[in-house]
Amino acid sequence: GLILAIESSCDETSAAVIKNGDTILSNIVASQIKSHMRFGGVVPEVASRHHVEQITQIVEASLEKARVTMEDIDAVAVTEGPGLVGSLLIGVSAAKALAFANSKPLIATNHIAGHIYANQLVQPLQFPLLALVVSGGHTELVYMPEDGVFETIGETRDDAAGEAYDKIGRVLGLPYPGGKVLDEMAHEGKETLNFPRAMLQEDNYDFSFSGLKSAVINTIHNARQKGDDIDPYDIAASFQAAVVEVLVAKTIRAAKEKPIKQLLLAGGVAANKGLREALRNAVAKELDEVELIIPPLSLCGDNAAMIGAAAYSQYQNQDFAQLSLNARPGLLL
Ligand code: ATP
Ligand code: MG
Ligand code: FE
Numbered sequence: 001g002l003i004l005a006i007e008s009s010c011d012e013t014s015a016a017v018i019k020n021g022d023t024i025l026s027n028i029v030a031s032q033i034k035s036h037m038r039f040g041g042v043v044p045e046v047a048s049r050h051h052v053e054q055i056t057q058i059v060e061a062s063l064e065k066a067r068v069t070m071e072d073i074d075a076v077a078v079t080e081g082p083g084l085v086g087s088l089l090i091g092v093s094a095a096k097a098l099a100f101a102n103s104k105p106l107i108a109t110n111h112i113a114g115h116i117y118a119n120q121l122v123q124p125l126q127f128p129l130l131a132l133v134v135s136g137g138h139t140e141l142v143y144m145p146e147d148g149v150f151e152t153i154g155e156t157r158d159d160a161a162g163e164a165y166d167k168i169g170r171v172l173g174l175p176y177p178g179g180k181v182l183d184e185m186a187h188e189g190k191e192t193l194n195f196p197r198a199m200l201q202e203d204n205y206d207f208s209f210s211g212l213k214s215a216v217i218n219t220i221h222n223a224r225q226k227g228d229d230i231d232p233y234d235i236a237a238s239f240q241a242a243v244v245e246v247l248v249a250k251t252i253r254a255a256k257e258k259p260i261k262q263l264l265l266a267g268g269v270a271a272n273k274g275l276r277e278a279l280r281n282a283v284a285k286e287l288d289e290v291e292l293i294i295p296p297l298s299l300c301g302d303n304a305a306m307i308g309a310a311a312y313s314q315y316q317n318q319d320f321a322q323l324s325l326n327a328r329p330g331l332l333l
Helices: 033-037 044-066 085-101 111-121 161-171 178-186 210-226 232-257 273-286 304-316
Strands: 002-007 012-019 023-031 075-081 106-110 129-134 139-144 151-155 262-266 291-293
Touching: 002 044, 002 085, 002 304, 012 044, 012 304, 023 044, 023 304, 033 044, 044 085, 075 085, 075 111, 075 304, 085 106, 106 111, 106 304, 111 129, 111 139, 111 262, 111 304, 129 232, 139 232, 151 232, 161 178, 161 210, 161 232, 178 232, 178 273, 210 232, 232 273, 262 273, 273 291
Parallel strands: 002 075, 075 106, 129 262, 262 291
Antiparallel strands: 002 012, 012 023, 129 139, 139 151
C-alpha cells in the first residue's frame, strides 16, 4: 500500500509518500521557523497562511520525489489533531480535496500516534511496547499492547518538556525554538546548579516540569538583579540534567513493570542528545531483552512520513474517514 500523508498541525508543512508503513519514498518538510522567530514563538495566523501558500507545492514535490502520481496512491492520510485548529484545517482540507478528486480513501491520523510510529520507519515494531513521547505539547508514557492500541499510563501534569525548554530559551534570549540551542549549550556547560527533580520518587508515571522551569527562570532573574555572573551554559547543563534524569528514571521504571519487547523514544525532544545518550546507557545497563529504538533526527520533529507510517495500520483495518472530516485540535490518543 502506498500512502500519501499530509502533516500541518503546527509550523511545519509536510507531505510524504510511504510504502507499506515502513519505507519512505519521499518526505518533504517545509519549516516556518524563520517566520515565527521574530515573535519568539508560533503565531497561529502566520502559521495557517504559510500552510495555505505551501501545501499544494509540497504535495506535488512529495509525489515527484517518490516518482509516483496520484493514480499510484492507495490512500490519503492526514493529521486530524492534536494541534492548532487553523493549521490542521489546511492539511485536512487539502487531503479531503485530493481524496475526493482522485477517488481515494481518506485516513484521519493522530499526530502523537505519528510521532510514535516514526519508529516503524526505523525498525519493525514489536508489541507490547512502551513509548516515551516528548514534544512541544506532550510528555507522556504510552503503553501499546498491540498495533493501534494506546494506553497513556503517565503524562505531564503541567508543562511539556519541550515547552519548558522553549520558555527557558526565551528568558535566556535564545532564538526560538530554544530546545535545540539549549541542548547544544548543555554540552558546553557544567552541572553547577542543583535544580528540582519533580515527582521522581512518586509511585506513578506522571511528570511535572513547571516547578523546574520556574526554578531555572528565578535563578536567571535573581542573578541578573544582583548583577551576579551566571554562565548560561551551566544553566543549560543543570536544567538538562534535571529533565533527562526524571524522563529516563520514570521510563525505565515503567519499562521494568510492563512486559514489553521494545522501548521507543518519540517527539521533537527525542532529538535531544543528552536524552538519547542517557536513555541508551540506562537501557543497556538496566533492561535485558528490551530493544530500544530512537528515531534519526529527521524523524523526531514534525513530518508527514510519521503520519504515513501510523496510517498504515488504519489502512489495513479499512479505518477510513468521511469526507466530512474536521480538524480536532484537542484530539487524544
Ligand atoms: P506536539 O507534537 O506535542 O503536538 P509539536 O508538534 O509542536 O508539539 P514537536 O515538533 O514534536 O512539537 O517538537 C518540537 C519541540 O521539540 C520544541 O519544543 C523544541 O524546542 C523541541 N526540541 C527540538 N530539538 C530539541 C533538542 N535537541 N533538545 C530539546 N528539545 C528539542
Ligand atoms: Mg514545529
Ligand atoms: Fe509534534
